[in-house]
Amino acid sequence: MKDHISRRNFLKITGAGSVALGAAAATSGCLKRAGNNNPLSGNDNTSPGKMEYRNNPGNGDKVSLLGFGCMRWPMTKDKDGKDIVDQDIVNTLVDYAFKHGVNYYDTSPAYLEGQSEKAAGIALGRYPRKSYYLATKLSNFKTWTSEASKRMYRDSMEQLQTDYFDYYLLHAIGMNGFEGFENRYVNNGILDFLLEERKAGRIRNLGFSFHGTKDSFDSFLKLHDIYHWDFVQIELNYLDWEHAKIPRNVNADYLYGELEKRKIPVIVMEPLLGGRLVNVPDNIADKLKGREPEKSIASWAFRFAGSLPDVLTVLSGMTSMEHLQDNINTFSHFKPLSPEESGFLKETADLISEYPVIPCNDCKYCMPCPYGIDIPGIFKHFNKCVNDGFIARTKEQEDYNRLKKAYLVSYDRSIASMRQANHCIGCKQCIEHCPQSIMIPNELHKIDSYIERLKRGTLK
Amino acid sequence: MLKTIRRILAAFSFIFITLLFLDFTGTLQKWFGWLARIQFLPAIMALNLAVIIALILITIVFGRIYCSVICPLGIFQDLISWMSGKRKKKKMRFSYSPEKKWIRYGVFVLFAIALISGIHAFVSILAPYSSYGRIAQNLFSPVYLWMNNFLAFIAEKADSFAFYSKDVWIKSLPTFVIAALTFAIIFILAWKNGRTYCNTVCPVGTILSFFSRFSLFRPIINTEKCKTCHICERKCKAACIDLKTHKIDYSRCVDCFDCIDNCRFDAMEYRFAYGVKPKNGSSGNGGEHDLKNENSSGKLSRRAFLTTTAIAVTAATVKAGEKKIDGGLAMITDKKIPERKERLTPFGSVSIDHFYDCCTACQLCVSVCPNEILRPSVELEYLMQPVMSYERGYCRPECVKCSEVCPSGAILKITPEEKTAIHIGTAVVDYDLCVVNTDNVNCGNCARHCPAGAIRMLRKDPDNRESLRIPSVIEERCIGCGACENLCPSRPYSAIHVDGLKIHRTD
Incomplete structure (x- = not known):
């Protein structure tokens, strides 16, 4: 039975091209965000559409333009009052995403203190391994030793119930400069180890996720000639395009441009800036809603990221069915931004950048503060x-x-x-x-x- | 008519005095704070001569109407007694009983001795307004706060800021227990016998009785009209009408006018007692002690006191360190009360002695303190009188609420501007606990929050410009507000704490 469902899902995903399109086009303009639906019901109120896919030029992977970010999962309390992942809801969300063609899942051993990988492993383990692309990271933030890093690599395999990774990332390099990168990955021999793993086929694509200054980004790209990065994951959205906090961060238009020059596929993180591009000031909300009253505010940000041709997938952390459905809706009837719409978003970004908000994306990497500050x-x-x-x-x-x-x-x-x-x-x-x-x-x-x-x- | 006026006035006093204790925002204080200031004992403590003389004059002229319309504890008993009287067959449940002189004057003498010799706890337990204050603060206020928090919960859902939630916590277990016992005793006495407490225990009642004996206006029985039906006697909650002899004990009559209201033959009048020679009705002095149908309330309250102190001792040992855990956030240990060389009393209380000599432990300041600093003391010497501590908050520079509400002059009224020039204590650093030393990190949170600029951050190694800095207190500047102590990251004991000043210093 399980096999049967999986196969059907699998066919749906890979054979998405054969899905009828006519009805979708007709109804695409009148969709609403699922408001009061039971998140567990999985009611399909998304009109049938076709998930947008992108080709990885390196190996022909056909990746859904919407990727499932697993940094946050819905949580519940266990009997001791501890926060644990609500596996039932996770399974429902993954089932729904799978059914609608999402085939890229991104996690890390650092997320939710390790609970994210485990939950992803359980949810995805119910599907054939070849039916989805799995991305995780070497998040050796604290202990940089070779042993600890290798242990982290192997633990990820175990947690994710797999013997290979489709996409493997050096996690958040650039944060402690080029020196930090050398300490975490080069001097301890870990990068060589990962290159070997790639050769052996246990890492199908090796890349990194980046946060940091322009200089360090340039240095990492210079290493492309030596290591050949299969992809790079960057923070990209219509605000960061030209309004990143310089000098400690880099505008996304520069990052994207450099990667485009080198034909390195781009994976987008923070398309919504941790929700900041959804929870916008009233006048911004009015502006966006005024143009497309029936489209969510989030959909603008996703369309922005997805419209760039070298973007392989846009990661979104979807912890509720409403968000998932809205995003699937956006990417199943994907409409790239027109040049006029791009200009409109640029204006919007200019406006948003004037608000003195703190650019916190609620990633919680700073936590726990040893002195208990939230x-x-x-x-x-x-x-x-x-x-x-x-x-x-x-x-x-x-x-x-x-x-x-x-x-x-x-x-x-x-x-x-x-x-x-x-x-x-x-x-x-x-x-x-x-x-x-x-x-x-x-x-x-x-x-x-x-x-x-x-x-x-x-x-x- | 007289009864109706009495009831309206009483309802007014009772409702607004109660609200003074419940209203944590302090807004009612402006309009009704005077209700606390006209209370007898607080006025004595505050040496508020105008109020004392006025109350005595009122008593000389009208009798003990103070007990019926001003004292919240008295009105509270009327309320209980009234509810009790609503029961079937209980409408006529009183009967005359002679004055319990031994208890009454015994308690009064003890009270006077305690007052003069400064045995604060004993004075506080007997002070009627303060007893009611404790009941309101400890028993009614939590209910009020829970209702408020429920509204705050709804307001939060509705994105309204009309209500905000407040912590409900027992500020001192002994005081809570004493309040609960007082409530129980008062309730039982009032339920069964009306004003027994006021006429056998209450020292204020006894003081006023000295004057009310000779009051100019008083209820008088017209023996010509009286058919000796005993209804007035059976309705008298002070048990002071002896109809056999047609005498009224004016030392105990609280001018409730129930007798006049209930007399079917117009034989009761409230009138001028001198000039026209009354046929009867001077003080009725029942000579015998009729202990059979009376609870010995003096005994009861003494027993209550002993029980309470025993409970207090056990309570202190039970209170253990509480810890809080929540996901993703580091665990925080609750702060513990440090050992202070000298206790802390509020800004405006002049000196420790002045504060405790004047305070009647009514809990009004405890009720209004928005920073959760003031709480009743658990020490026997100052039992129930407030003491300050900075585990939950500190004495914020813009707040002078306690000084605005204090009816007894224990905390004199000050303005926020005056507050900046008053020193109630001095901060002391414990370098062994300071996180700069223990965790080797930068801190300076005490200096950053000191409103007086009294804390300097000095290099640990004076020769090294990069050196971490440790706090040092300029004692002259420190006002003792406790911002440093409260915000110090060291837990459970802060690395900086405030020792009180025996006599507060003013710049």
Whole structure:
């Protein structure tokens, strides 16, 4: 029975070309986000369409343009009150994605303290190994020794119930400069080991994911001649295209351009900037919704990333059925941006970049803060207040009291008092873990000082 | 008519005094704070002569109407007694009983001695307004907060900021237990016998009785009209009408006017007692002690006190360190109370002695403190009187709420500007606990939050520009607000704590 279903799914994915298209085209304009559907029901309210696929020029892999990012899974509590992955929901989500042609799954041993790989392994293990592409990473952030790194590599195989990886990444290189890369991968011989594994066929594509400065990116690309990177995973979205936080990050148009020159396939991460391109200020939301009232705000960001021809797949972390369905909808009736629409998004990006939000994507790499601060929570709350217009400028402004109350009450609601910004001691241990290179303690102290001025009534 | 006026006034006092204890936002204080200030014992403590004289004059003129319309504990008993009287066959449940002089004056003498010699706990337990305050703070306030938190929960769902959630916590177990026992005793006494507490135990009742004996206006029985039907006696919750002799014990009459209201023959009048010679009705002095149908309330409350202290001792040992765990976040140990050389009392309390001499432990400041600093003391000497500590928050520079509400002058009224010039304590650093030393990291969180600029971060190694910096307190500048202590990352004991000043210093 299981085999039967799998085969059917498999056929659906690989033979997607034979699916009828007429009906899809007719209905594509009137789709709504699934609002109140039971996430577990898996009700198919996505009109039939055809998943967009891209060819990997290196080996002919036919990869769905929507990739499933597994950094976050829906969580539940076990009987001891510990947070664990809700495997039932994960299986339902993966089944749905599979059914609709998503065939690229990206995880890492670092995600959810190792729970992500395990859950992905269980969900995907129910399908024939050849029916999907599996990507994971060597996330040797803390221990760089050869033994520990190899152990991590082998553990991934075990957790993911496989004996080969389709895509294997050096995880987040660039964060500690070129030197960090050399320590993590070159000096300990791990890169040589991985090249051997590639030769042996246990790694079908070897690449890296990048966060860092322009210089280090250039250095990594120079190594292309030696190592031949099969792909590179970069942060790309319509805001980072020209508005990345320079100099500690690089504009995506540069990254993409350099990869395009070398014909290296691009895998896109952070297409939504950790949700920041969904939770936008009201006037931005109005602008996007005004043009396409029935399309989600997220769909614009996905179309932007997917419209670039050298992008192999766009990763999205989908923890609820609504998001999954919306994304599948976007990629099953994929419409590349017209030049006019591109211009519109560029304008939108210019507008968004003017909001003083903190570029935190809620990746939680900084956590746990040894002093118990809820760093992503504080930033998320601050950004929400910026977007909702809850930041007071002066004490004189008309709605000062309302804004003050809104900020302070919502702050206490979202962050436990012992984990608020005033407890940040500025030890700076978090900074090196931040892929966005946010000066976390400075930002926390700024927020704290704003709150202090609100409380004392000393805002100018 | 008189009864209706009494009831309206009483309802007003009772509702708003109760709300003073429940309203954690402190907004009602502005309009109704005076209700706490006209309470008898707090006024004595505050040496508020105007209020004391006014209350005594009122008593001399009208009798103990204070007990019926101002004292929240008295009104509370009327409320319980009224509910009790709603039961079938209980409408006429009172009967005359003679004054329990030994208990009454015994308690009063003990109270006076305790007051003079500064045995605060004993004074606090008997103080009627404070007893009610403790009941409101410990028993009613949690219910109020839970309702508030429920509304906050709904408001949160609706993205409204109209309500925000507050922590409900037992600030001091002994005080909670004493409040609960007081409540139980008061409830039983009032349920069965009306105003027994006020007329046998309450020291304020006893003081006022000295004056009410001679009050100018009082309920008087007109023996010509009286048919000796005993209804007034059976309705008298003070048990002070002896209809056999047609005498009323004015030392115990609280002017509730139930007798007048219930008399079918118009034989009861509230009128001027002198000039026109009353046929009867001066103080009725029942000579005998009728212990058979009375609870010996003095005994009861003494027993309650002993039980409480025993419970307090066990409670202190049970309280263990609580830990919090949540996913993805580092575990945080709760802070523990450090050993302070001298205790901390609020800004505006002048000195430790002044504070504890004046305080009647009514818990109003504890109720309004938004930073969860003030809590009733568990030490026997200062039992139930507030003490400050900085585990849950610190004394924020913009807040002077406790000084605004204190009715007894224990905390004098100050403004936030005046607060910056008052020193209640001095911070002391424990370098063995400081994270700069233990974890070898940069910190300076104490210095960053010090509103007085009293903490300097100095290089550990003065010759090395890159050296980590450790805090050092400029004692003269430190005001003792506890920002440093509360925000110190060292747990469970902060590496910097505040020792109180015996006498607060003002710049």
